Amino acid sequence: MxxxxxxxxxxxxxxxxxxxxxxxxxxxxxxxxxxxxxxxxxxxxxxxxxxxxxxxxxxxxxxxxxxxxxxxxxxxxxAKTRKLGKIVLATVKNDIHDIGKNVFKGFAEANGFVVHDLGVDVDPELIVSTIKEEKPEIVGLSCLLTSAFDSIKDTIERIKQAGVRNQVKIIIGGAPVSEELKNWSGADAFTRSAAEGVKICKELLES
Missing domain, CATH: 1.10.1240.10 (Methionine synthase domain)
Known part of the structure; x- marks a missing residue:
């Protein structure tokens, strides 16, 4: 090691x-x-x-x-590296875990992304208002608790209702997330790994 x-x-x-x-x-x-x-x-x-x-x-x-x-x-x-894009990042409502989110943030910044970290237990309305203000290409929603799955779906629904869903790609992350959760919540991608998550974000920029 x-x-x-x-x-x-x-x-x-x-x-x-x-x-x-x-x-x-x-x-x-x-x-x-x-x-x-x-x-x-x-x-x-x-x-x-x-x-x-x-x-x-x-x-x-x-x-x-x-x-x-x-x-x-x-x-x-x-660093003089070209900025790849902008990510709005948050641990969703009813979840206060931030270690995985922070690891992803560090890895994303190291790869040239500008990251706006809203913290933990974030209300969907704050995420929506930040999307409108910062105009990111990507929104990252993190959770560790399966009980917060509803918050992921609710946040994405609020983004749709605000009329900004087509302006962003949404990636969900955390140990319990899955393809099934991605499809159910309406996200574009999911990841359980910070390194993989950054790779996916790069791919989302090109899609």
Missing amino acids: DELTRAVVQLEENQVIEIVRRELKKGTPVEDIVERCRQGMEAVGEKFSQGEYYLPDLIMAGEIFNSILEVLRPIMAE
Whole structure:
């Protein structure tokens, strides 16, 4: 396992930040750094699923990833790379989980997307108003709770009712999402992986 990935898995925040800064000085691409951190976050999620890690560990991992993004964000802002497009991102109403959303956000930004993150437990009306204001190409809706599936469908219905559905592509993400949920909710795509999600977003821009 890579040194940076291992430090993320072991929840060693100071060591993680030190390695990230060192990699940046070496000229390591931001995308590579984010990917190695993503692998660490994925391993943390697996340990949580297996009962080796508990909720406080999961929360700490999310905080570490946010700290990584704070270090990387100025570098990404200075990058001369062409902006691919704009994403409005939110964890839907009645769900407060944000680790997966934050990992996706970091990976998307590292790949050249501008991301407007509305946070967690987001009301559909805020998503609609942000679409009208920011005019994104893509809307990303995240959830971890199956009980929030209705919120995904309701949000997409509100987007339709507001007359802006044909202006955006909608991708849903999270561990429990599926092809069936995509079809039932009216989304354009689904993903359970941040890296795959960014790849799909690139494809949606071309469709």
